Amino acid sequence: MTSKKWISISVIALILIVAIGVWYANSRPDTFIKEAGGNIYADDYEEKFNEIESKVEVTPKKLTDLVIKSYVDLDQGSLKYELYDPNGALVESEQITQDKSYSKEITVKYTPGIWVAKYYINSKTNGSYNVTLTGQ
Known part of the structure; x- marks a missing residue:
């Protein structure tokens, strides 16, 4: 794989991790x-x-x-x-x-x-x- 593909995959993975974190923080019951x-x-x-x-x-x-x-x-x-x-x-x-x-x-x-x-x-x-x- 070329370095551009690795960078693209890394960026997509980072965005996915941040999106999951935001979803998790907003879905927890507020106390x-x-x-x-x-x-x-x-x-x-x-x-x-x-x-x-x-x-x-x-x-x-x-x-x-x-x-x-x-x-x-x-x-x-x-x-x-x-x-x-x-x-x-x-x-x-x-x-x-x-x-x-x-x-x-x-x-x-x-x-x-x-x-x-x-x-x-x-x-x-x-x-x-x-x-x-x-x-x-």
């Missing part, structure tokens, strides 16, 4: 996952900071469902948990005590924007919290 959480220490409580706010930004994607997993585990005390969608609508609200860990999973319409989880604590609240948002 999204973000979480926010932390610990609450009763020893660090200050009255003026009785509300903890966790914000999770959901980016625009071609997804239909958003699975939200909320978890709170308290060693002592209690708290009120609220979850708001990007439009400010209350999606979930729960009063949680140290007697039982709180774990809940809900599925809602995939809505891009900033989701806000609020935790209203008191001087005896001690434990951990987490919220995970997964797009499907």
